[in-house]
Amino acid sequence: MDLRLSDEQQAFRGSVRSWADDVVRPRALANDREERFPTEGLAGLRTNGYLGLTIAEEYGGGGADPLSYALLIEELGRADANVRSIVSVHLGLAAGAIGRWGTPDQRQRWLPSMATGETLGCFALTEPDHGSDPANLQAAAVRDGESYRITGRKVFITNGSIAGVALVMARTGGPGARGVSAFLVPTDAAGFTAVPIHGKLGLRSCDTAELVLDDVVVGRDALLGGVEGAGIKVALSALDDGRLSLSASCTGIAQAALEAMIGYAGQREQFGKPIAGHQLVQEMIADTAVDVDCARLLTWQVADLKAHGEAYSLAASKAKLFASEASVRAANACLQVHGGYGYVDEYPAGKLLRDARVTTLYEGTTQIQKLIIGRALTGLSAF
Incomplete structure (x- = not known):
């Protein structure tokens, strides 16, 4: 196995890092403090073709390979996970699902404008009463001649207020997974409302919304793939890509924490020398460095499996499980190294910890990942 990046991949990673350091990082702390959406980041994502x-x-x-995508997401996560979230939901969850499951007409309608960033996508699966149990979701799509009428609520939807198309899972049939279908719903449709969610612990400048669909009428051409009953398959396959995205983003968060720890520990002096010279501080730095490398390698393995057309669902769950928990450990260690200064928002440690914390919750909690892995290894479901 050759773990070296190609010249093109190295150049791409370098260009993303340079842009993110120049444009994204300088505004990250202020955007977080003010709950301000990173408009400068979105503009650059469009201009640079990253969307x-x-x-x-x-x-x-761009037709880029999965590893190049992982490199993009890691660098965005390192700079500001809020900007990363725009891309990973737009590409990993929405556009990816359209490309994989959509009819030729659906792909032609949505993907060109999504490629330029003119149209952003969001992924509407989670409901107020159904998060880890999406097969029992309640949103309903009732057939009405050649149309569907969709009614329901979705919550914690990234890009919900800025998206032009929402990939909505709604029930068209009986109970359970087989009764759920996927729809491409234009967000300017009558009856579609996005309500921004404020006061989050982390990802405070990320666009997060509750979606209310009140008798939203869409044609049969909005049914993804033209087939009813595939909604949960669509969602789960999208979440495999979402877990690749989150693994890469968490690696970036952990990398940022490591860099901040090393920088601060080399400058801060206590007991007559830089705190980097104290054994227990070096222990935190060393543990974090190992976590970063492990998270990155697990993420790259997922990307490699996907690139070769092999199954990567289990690998994605392993990577997401480890990388998300590692990012929390890294950010917590970063705060500890900073001491009291880590507790104020002049320094990045607090934001890194708050942004990392949610990654153990969404797109499959830590506990759900363990159940997925356990089921794959034992052949027995503990759900």
Whole structure:
């Protein structure tokens, strides 16, 4: 196995890092403090073509390989996970699902404008009463001639207020997974409302919304793939890509924490020398460095499996489980190294910890990942 990046991948990673350091990082702490959406980040994502990176070239996208995508997401996570969230939901969850499951007409309708960033996508699965148990979701799509009428509520939807198309899972049939279908719903449709959610612990400048669909009418051409009953399959396959995204983002958060720890520990002096010279501080730095490398390698393994057309669902769960928990450990260690200064928002440690914490919750909690892994290894479901 060759773990070296190609010249093109190294150059790409360098260009993303340079842009993120120049544009994204300088505003990250202020945006977090003010709960201000990173408009400068979104503008750059569009200009640089990052919002179309993995969309097929025939639709105007970059057609990039999975590892290049992981490199993009890691660098964005390192700079500001709020900006990362725009890309990973737009590409990993929404555009990816359209490219994989959509009819030719659906791909032609949505992917060209998604590739330029003119249209952003969001992924509407989670409901107020159904998070880890999406097969029992309550949103309903009732057939009405050649149309569907969709009614329901979705919550914690990233890009919910800025998206032009929502990938909505709604029930078209009986109970359970087989009764759920996926729809491509234009967000300007009558009856579609996005209500921003404020007061979050972390990802405070990320666009997060509750979606209310009140008798939203869409045509049969909005049914993803033209087939009813595939909604949970669509969602789970999208979440495999989402877990690749989150693994890469968490690696970036942990990398940022490591860099901040090393920088601060080399400057801060106590007991007559830099605190980096104290054994227990070095222990925290060393533990974090190992976590970063492990998270990155697990993430790259997922990307490699996907690139070779092999199954990667289990690997994605392993990577997401480890990387998310590692990012929390790294950010917590970063705060500890900073001492009292880590507890104020002049320094990045607090934001890193708050942004990392949610990654153990969404797109499959830590506990759900363990159940997925356990089921794969034992052949027995503990759900």
